[in-house]
Amino acid sequence: MRTINRWLTSPWRRSCAAALAGALPVLAFPAPSLWWFAYVALVPWILLARAAPTGRRAAYDGWCGGFGYLVAVHHWLLPSLHVFIFLIAALLGTLWAPWGLLVRRFLGGRPGPGRCAAALLVLPSAWLIVELVRSWQGLGGPWGMLGASQWQVPPALRLASVGGVWLLSFLIVAVNVAAAALMSVRGSRVPAVASLVATAAAASAAWAWAPRPExxxxxxxxxxxxxxxxxxxxxxxxxxxxxxxxxxxxxxxxxxxxxxxxxxxxxxxxxxxxxxxxxxxxxxxxxxxxxxxxxxxxxxxxxxxxxxxxxxxxxxxxxxxxxRLVPFGEYIPARSLLGWATSVGKAAGEDRRRGTExxxxxxxxxxxxxxxxxxxxxxxxxxxxxxxxxxxxxxxxxxxxxxxxxxxxxxxxxxxxxxxxxxxxxxxxxxxxxxxxxxxxxxxxxxxxxxxxxxxxxxxxxxxxxxxTPYVRYGDWPVHGALLVLAALCAMEGARALRLRRSGPEPLVPPARTAHGSPARPGR
Structure with missing residues (x-):
């Protein structure tokens, strides 16, 4: 372990390791279709970010991991977009930088049971918001959402009828976070195991409650x-x-x-x-x-x-x-600025027209x-x-x-x-x-x-x-819940910062002096 830590002291080596760790979940998608691997695929990435020496380095680990994830799930675009795919992945990979920072914030050092329990709610919520933002059509759409790796698992499909692919992504990240906590955080194994049991119980209850299509x-x-x-x-x-x-x-x-x-x-x-x-x-x-x-x-x-x-x-x-048209494949966003993409790949020579409803x-x-x-x-x-x-x-x-x-x-x-x-x-x-x-x-x-x-x-x-189905009736409620969790986190952090500002620094108390005016020695 010490040898690995010494090897990761190089920023470039660490960035490469983060990119490789971020690419691992692609094995859960077709064609490999190792669906079970999704539940542990994020663990190396999480362990790397939690051990980052600084918050900035954790953000870089999140960014590099996001870059690796996007290149891996879109690697088949390489013959069409060439080097442009790496530029897109580098830009969108920044969405995972706050996620890496949150991993270190909640799992770094020796977190107590409370922080580990919070991580099992905050980190999946933050991942869901990343998927929400990058799902915008102009940013490439929701290709490679983590929950989509469970397309051939009947219990997971049943849960999709309750909360859509969003709920599956949330549960997969929660399991990965618990597994990482079990492996690396001493004193947090009880809450991690309890959280795994609670997640399994909640998923089983949702599976049993979800109405079957007749x-x-x-x-x-x-x-x-x-x-x-x-x-x-x-x-x-x-x-x-x-x-x-x-x-x-x-x-x-x-x-x-x-x-x-x-x-x-x-x-x-x-x-x-x-x-x-x-x-x-x-x-x-x-x-x-x-x-x-x-x-x-x-x-x-x-x-x-x-x-x-x-x-x-x-x-x-x-x-x-x-x-909804494919960026670069059926139209070029901001063609006046990015039209050069047609010279380096098979980008759209002419923008397609859009429907309205x-x-x-x-x-x-x-x-x-x-x-x-x-x-x-x-x-x-x-x-x-x-x-x-x-x-x-x-x-x-x-x-x-x-x-x-x-x-x-x-x-x-x-x-x-x-x-x-x-x-x-x-x-x-x-x-x-x-x-x-x-x-x-x-x-x-x-x-x-x-x-x-x-x-x-x-x-x-x-x-x-x-x-x-509940998903048709209630819509993207897991995303709304994730937004509430992050809003509550921001409110708590803001209130904490405000309290620290109001309390100010501790006043300096001058040392006691003797009758002759010299500082008193300890013990007198």
Whole structure:
């Protein structure tokens, strides 16, 4: 241990160690999917920050760890953004600097039981606020939220219906803090164990109390995944492949056919021939077809990404335009300042246009669907609002073709499990090149994933449920609770500083003097 401490005396070595410690949680996400590792992955980072010699160094440890975390969970962007990904991670990593400072404040030195108990509330709350801030669309969105690593754990999905992915993140950080306290803080093992037991009891109670979604129907939904299409005229070739796969669904009793993001590369008003071909597919299959148009719209400036429902009588009036765009991928923030990013990576050459509101579409047989496009499936609030507006099924249309051989397709597909569990609504995640997946109302996986090597159309029997989950009813209440905890902490620290200022320094008492005026000696 002393050898490690001597090695960490170098600021650069310590910064590298913090970045590596911050990157460890990525192993809990797909593709490795070591979900259990999330509950101890933060321990090395916490131990490093608590042992920092100064508050400033603890803040640096938090910053460097945040840098490592962001690079790790977004590493698949490296071929597109090149060095720019490191700049973004360095800027957003500063959000964890206060968290590192709080780790040292509550766990540093020899904290008493009271400080350790407070750490189990304050540190997860501070982590949640970091996730809240970086979840803003302009800062990259909520990709890689810690709670999302639990997408395949049934008890965790049950808890997601109570407090969303936020509650899972809070509980994971609390367990990591307790584990770090058990390993390093003498005299605090009893409160740490007690806190672990209390956390387990609270999670179990929430799991038992949370209403289970009761199914009250079923719908057959087909996902069409054309696979990788290269070469010239790839848009026409992709459309032909989607058309071919969709025809195979005739006679299979399908209620809805879903194509992936950018499945149609032309505006249907400009290409009525394509619209007629989709209408013919709808008549052959007996189902509406949800396509995604990525094109310059006739009579309007700019390019939109839009979900368009096409029935046997033609495109319906229902159209959803993507609202939350991918920074640098679909638009460049402050293009006048950051437009140079197009010269160092595959940043957007032209900004996409934004939609203004979410849409719930009416499909035949009384089915109501809520479409989301690609990046938007990462946002818990968007799927929650669709459930509030009466959507029976959530539909995500995505295209991760650029990142085909990375962890991105699996990570993206896993997010739909969280959205389904949070809302109590089944979710379909349809892509161009994989991974496509379908989840039931409780977040359970239905049928096979269509991997990145698949070119197929698959039919899923999707159960329907219409109960209201606590998360849909009460919203992001874990975030609100975290804000109250930090507000209370700030108020207490402010009151303490005010008391110290009012009391002032201790008055200097002159030493007693003898009758001759000389200072009295001790003992006299």
């Amino acid at each position: 199914t009250d129907g079923q719908v057959r939904i087909a996902v069409v995944q054309p696979g990788v299409v290269d070469g010239q005229d790839s848009g026409d070739k992709r459309f032909a492949r989607e058309e071919q796969l969709t025809r195979r669904l005739a006679g299979r009793g399908v209620d809805l056919v879903v194509w992936g993001e950018s499945s149609v590369g032309f505006d249907l008003d400009d290409r009525p021939d394509l619209a007629r071909r989709i209408v013919a597919l709808s008549r052959e299959t007996g189902a509406d077809v949800l396509v995604n148009v990525d094109a310059r719209r006739s009579g309007e400036p700019g390019i939109y990404k839009s979900s368009v429902l096409v029935g046997p009588d033609g495109p319906t009036v229902d159209r959803y335009d993507k609202m 979410q849409v719930v579409m009416n499909v035949g047989h009384g089915l109501r669907i809520g479409p989301l496009i690609c990046f938007e499936t990462a946002f818990p609030d968007m799927s929650r609002h669709l459930a509030e507006d009466g959507a029976d099924v959530l539909l995500g249309q995505s295209a991760t073709s650029t990142f085909q051989h990375s962890w991105a397709p699996e990570q993206h597909a896993s997010l739909a499990a969280l959205r389904a569990a949070e809302t109590g609504r089944p979710m379909v995640h349809a892509t161009l090149t994989g991974v496509s997946a379908v989840y039931g109302p409780g977040g359970q996986r239905l049928g096979p994933w269509l991997g990145t090597d698949a070119s197929a159309a698959h039919v899923y029997d999707v159960p329907l449920a219409h109960g209201v």
